Amino acid sequence: MRHENRWGYAAALLAAAGVTGAGTSAHAADFSNYATKGTYKLTFPPTPASEEGYFTLFGTFSSTTDVVIDNFALKGRLFAVDGHNVWIQKNYGSSVWMPIATVDVHMDPAFLKISPDGTTFALGTGFSQPLYLGATTLLSITSPPDLTTATGVRSVTASFYDADWRDNRYLFLDDISNTADPGSRIYAVDTSLADPSTDFITIIPLIPGASSGLAFDHNGNFVTGNGYTYVDPAVSATGEIKTWSAASIASALTGTPLAYETSGHLLASAILSAAPLGFDVDDNLYVGGGDAFGSSGHLGYAALVQSSVVTSVLAGGAPVDPSDPAQYVEVQPDPCHNDDSTYVHYVDSLKMLVVTADLASLPPNCAPIDTTGSNAPSTTNMQLYFPPDAPDTDGDGVPDGADNAYVTPNPDQTDADGDGYGDAADADFNNDGVVDELDFSDFVTAFEAATTDANYDPRGDFNADGKVDFTDFATFTQRWASQGPFY
Numbered sequence: 001m002r003h004e005n006r007w008g009y010a011a012a013l014l015a016a017a018g019v020t021g022a023g024t025s026a027h028a029a030d031f032s033n034y035a036t037k038g039t040y041k042l043t044f045p046p047t048p049a050s051e052e053g054y055f056t057l058f059g060t061f062s063s064t065t066d067v068v069i070d071n072f073a074l075k076g077r078l079f080a081v082d083g084h085n086v087w088i089q090k091n092y093g094s095s096v097w098m099p100i101a102t103v104d105v106h107m108d109p110a111f112l113k114i115s116p117d118g119t120t121f122a123l124g125t126g127f128s129q130p131l132y133l134g135a136t137t138l139l140s141i142t143s144p145p146d147l148t149t150a151t152g153v154r155s156v157t158a159s160f161y162d163a164d165w166r167d168n169r170y171l172f173l174d175d176i177s178n179t180a181d182p183g184s185r186i187y188a189v190d191t192s193l194a195d196p197s198t199d200f201i202t203i204i205p206l207i208p209g210a211s212s213g214l215a216f217d218h219n220g221n222f223v224t225g226n227g228y229t230y231v232d233p234a235v236s237a238t239g240e241i242k243t244w245s246a247a248s249i250a251s252a253l254t255g256t257p258l259a260y261e262t263s264g265h266l267l268a269s270a271i272l273s274a275a276p277l278g279f280d281v282d283d284n285l286y287v288g289g290g291d292a293f294g295s296s297g298h299l300g301y302a303a304l305v306q307s308s309v310v311t312s313v314l315a316g317g318a319p320v321d322p323s324d325p326a327q328y329v330e331v332q333p334d335p336c337h338n339d340d341s342t343y344v345h346y347v348d349s350l351k352m353l354v355v356t357a358d359l360a361s362l363p364p365n366c367a368p369i370d371t372t373g374s375n376a377p378s379t380t381n382m383q384l385y386f387p388p389d390a391p392d393t394d395g396d397g398v399p400d401g402a403d404n405a406y407v408t409p410n411p412d413q414t415d416a417d418g419d420g421y422g423d424a425a426d427a428d429f430n431n432d433g434v435v436d437e438l439d440f441s442d443f444v445t446a447f448e449a450a451t452t453d454a455n456y457d458p459r460g461d462f463n464a465d466g467k468v469d470f471t472d473f474a475t476f477t478q479r480w481a482s483q484g485p486f487y
């Protein structure tokens with residue numbers, strides 16, 4: 001069953017208002033801050049078709065967390081949510097996913113957001129379904145908890161489309177404003193309360209259109225917008241973005257709500273559905289979206305608004321000029337440029353930008369539009385982008401966020417057994433999580449074999465030089481008795 005979502009809501013709003021979309025074309029620009037690496041891509045978890053929602057959500061654990069579950073450090077690691085599962089990425093650069101929690105409702109997920117300190121998760125399980133708050137230490141690879149019944153997980157009755165943490169206490173959400181005013185609103189949940197639903201705090205009571213995304217920059221300034229306006233569609237069919245200073249947000253939290261039309265600063269007009277929104281480590285603003293439902297002709301892409309523009313706008317300057325590549329650039333990894341929706345996420349600690357691309361059709365046979373309808377795992381990739389200074393711990397030229405052995409140089413990235421750990425770091429041949437006598441037995445079988453020999457085993461050829469010899473034996477010895485994960 002397909003669940004309601006913000007874009008569906010937008011379409012319903014507009015139909016009710018008798019509005020049809022007016023298109024503006026995307027602007028070509030050079031994404032000069034990032035190096036596009038065509039091979040750096042991931043695929044989504046294998047959600048059964050019967051459990052697929054409208055899309056597979058993904059994101060990352062906090063970049064500052066020190067939480068480790070079952071030996072897996074959460075810092076910078078990707079997660080994904082779909083159906084009844086929350087999944088964790090087994091390794092950087094890996095499309096192997098492991099369940100770490102389940103819920104009893106079908107999630108067409110609204111959001112999963114981790115608090116800045118990494119200790120608390122907020123899982124919005126879908127429009128009009130519960131919001132779960134709990135400790136990230138509850139998540140488990142060896143024994144994934146059912147969050148519906150797990151001790152220590154609070155179930156909050158709320159409605160929402162998207163969320164972002166302002167700090168470790170306040171979670172900001174967006175929602176329908178009310179049934180009389182068919183627009184959206186922003187409100188805050190005080191997660192320090194035993195039952196946060198007893199005291200929601202109104203931040204922006206009425207945005208005259210569908211929800212866009214919402215996000216805080218690293219200084220506490222806030223952005224949200226109008227995902228699909230009905231006020232003046234000739235001016236802006238979709239995607240107006242505004243920003244508010246940290247001080248005005250603090251004031252709203254103490255009981256002074258902000259009027260959308262008369263407060264804040266206009267940052268951008270007509271950037272798709274302005275969802276999702278987020279900031280990179282340098283406080284550049286990224287925007288995803290696309291007119292997945294509609295008639296505006298906007299195709300999905302990701303855009304980045306330079307931080308200097310955001311700063312200027314907060315000081316009263318003009319909104320972004322999308323025709324100026326110094327202010328605004330686009331990233332659209334699909335060579336057909338015909339997706340209907342694009343999701344964007346940034347991982348601070350890895351300096352990694354993740355952009356979805358629906359590759360259902362490819363050159364030279366590009367369909368008029370790749371209607372995702374879902375991030376169908378067979379056709380949709382996460383494309384990874386890195387700036388030149390992205391961390392590369394082992395110096396092998398593969399940025400950490402794409403490196404299947406990030407502390408072991410392996411520019412070839414081979415993974416003979418496909419378990420997500422690069423050969424250079426993986427001496428656990430039988431994949432039982434520990435390097436022991438059983439693995440040594442396999443190594444001995446392949447010892448002194450070359451690629452032309454029947455007993456050659458690429459798993460034992462750690463340095464990938466075509467023979468299993470004493471050099472590889474030395475590597476095996478180094479890995480003896482180690483336990484996964486293997487980097």
Ligand SMILES: [Ca+2]
Binds near residue numbers: 396403405406
């Ligand atoms: Ca590397």
Ligand SMILES: [Ca+2]
Binds near residue numbers: 407
């Ligand atoms: Ca490596």
Ligand SMILES: [Ca+2]
Binds near residue numbers: 415416418419422426
């Ligand atoms: Ca492997």
Ligand SMILES: [Ca+2]
Binds near residue numbers: 432433434436
């Ligand atoms: Ca083993």
